[in-house]
Amino acid sequence: MSTSNELLWSIGELAERAGATVKTVRFYSDEGLLPEAARSSGGHRRYGPRALERLRLIRSLRTLDLPLPEIRRVLEDEDAAGPALEDAVDSRLRELGNELKALRWREAALQLVRDCPPAQRVGRVRLLGALTTPPSTAPLARFWRAWLPPRMPRRATAAFLEAAVPEPPDEPHPSQALAFAQLHAMTTAPCPGSRQPQPEVHRVAGASGAALLYEGLVEAFELAAPHLRAARDPRPGEALDAYVAAYAGAYRSRDTPDFRRMLDAHLSTDPRLDRYWELTAVVLTPPGGSPQPTPGSADDWLRAALQRDNAKAV
Incomplete structure (x- = not known):
């Protein structure tokens, strides 16, 4: 909990300082990813500088398209730049590689349909549609x-x-x-x-x-x-x-x-x-x-x- 000298913010003030919406802050707080420093006499959440730092890191990780479970593991790691972050980035790179490969195969399939004679297009769509992508x-x-x-x-x-x-x-x-x-x-x-x-x-x-x-x-x-x-x-x-x-x-x-x-x-x-x-x-x-x-x-x-x-x- 906080001391009387610690700087505390309401959920709206934290959202404003982080450039986020109140809805976003409430979501991450409900998920247990943002530490509360205290509660007001009315039971409202109060957050300190540690929560602001954590929120900025979460948003940066989301910008890299890391899923929430991976972000949780990164935050639970004692070293924020440690093995959990490395594993999360490697996993996302593999997923992106598969997604890019699938997109390239779809692009090639669309080019094949576009460039073939009109009479062959339905048959080619069926032929290519039988494939998974990748x-x-x-x-x-x-x-x-x-x-x-x-x-x-x-x-x-x-x-x-x-x-x-x-x-x-x-x-x-x-x-x-x-x-x-x-x-x-x-x-x-x-x-x-x-x-x-x-x-x-x-x-x-x-x-x-x-x-x-x-x-x-x-x-x-x-x-x-x-x-x-x-x-x-x-x-x-x-x-x-x-x-x-x-x-x-x-x-x-x-x-x-x-x-x-x-x-x-x-x-x-x-x-x-x-x-x-x-x-x-x-x-x-x-x-x-x-x-x-x-x-x-x-x-x-x-x-x-x-x-x-x-x-x-x-």
């Missing part, structure tokens, strides 16, 4: 989990999903937003027979063999990526050896010339997901940028390298 990769991941062999170990599945599912860019060009919306539509559309056609190796490998296969393929794709970025022609080497070894392990075979010829023949008849990888390449590469390798483009390069290697062995 968009989620969960439907793409579900698509791949259904496509991969059942009971694959979680670690192997996660490694392949990391390579196969493109992250939506924070600042999408309209073409990237359109490609991601088309990926979403492709991966959420019902499949004939309820399941995508499966490569023959899925049946042969089983869960344990499939894990080795996809771990090996991810390694081979990573080894092929520098060749793709440098626009080198497909060629035998470490990347191709890793690629063939992944399949040899799944087929419980050895890497021999005969196996390579058999593999080439099998791969030429396997179901393809070319459209998925074409759209993924658009999502990953802004207009004018260098094309980014995808598992699809790496697989194409490695298959061509396998064919070239087999042709040389004949």
Whole structure:
């Protein structure tokens, strides 16, 4: 409580000194954020300089758009500039980043609707309206989990999903937003027979063999990526050896010339997901940028390298 020598203000006087409204002061006081120094004989609140300092800090924190619970934690921290304030600012920055990303995706979507031919606008609105903003990769991941062999170990599945599912860019060009919306539509559309056609190796490998296969393929794709970025022609080497070894392990075979010829023949008849990888390449590469390798483009390069290697062995 105050002493007789302490400067005290009514709620209106405190509001005037802080440049706030009486309603604002009463709200923060009712929330327990402003310390009362005393009460008048009539029961009215009286505030001292500490309340004025606290009110100015609260209003500054609100200007930074910090929510009330975060402000309360900052005020309860013994050091006003301590960990609570740092955590609150970091949290708000993350939220703002997500909000800005969502706004950029909405902007790209609006540009796509505005710039397309009038006859296509309703269809494009429906296509883009199926996305959340910012968009989620969960439907793409579900698509791949259904496509991969059942009971694959979680670690192997996660490694392949990391390579196969493109992250939506924070600042999408309209073409990237359109490609991601088309990926979403492709991966959420019902499949004939309820399941995508499966490569023959899925049946042969089983869960344990499939894990080795996809771990090996991810390694081979990573080894092929520098060749793709440098626009080198497909060629035998470490990347191709890793690629063939992944399949040899799944087929419980050895890497021999005969196996390579058999593999080439099998791969030429396997179901393809070319459209998925074409759209993924658009999502990953802004207009004018260098094309980014995808598992699809790496697989194409490695298959061509396998064919070239087999042709040389004949």
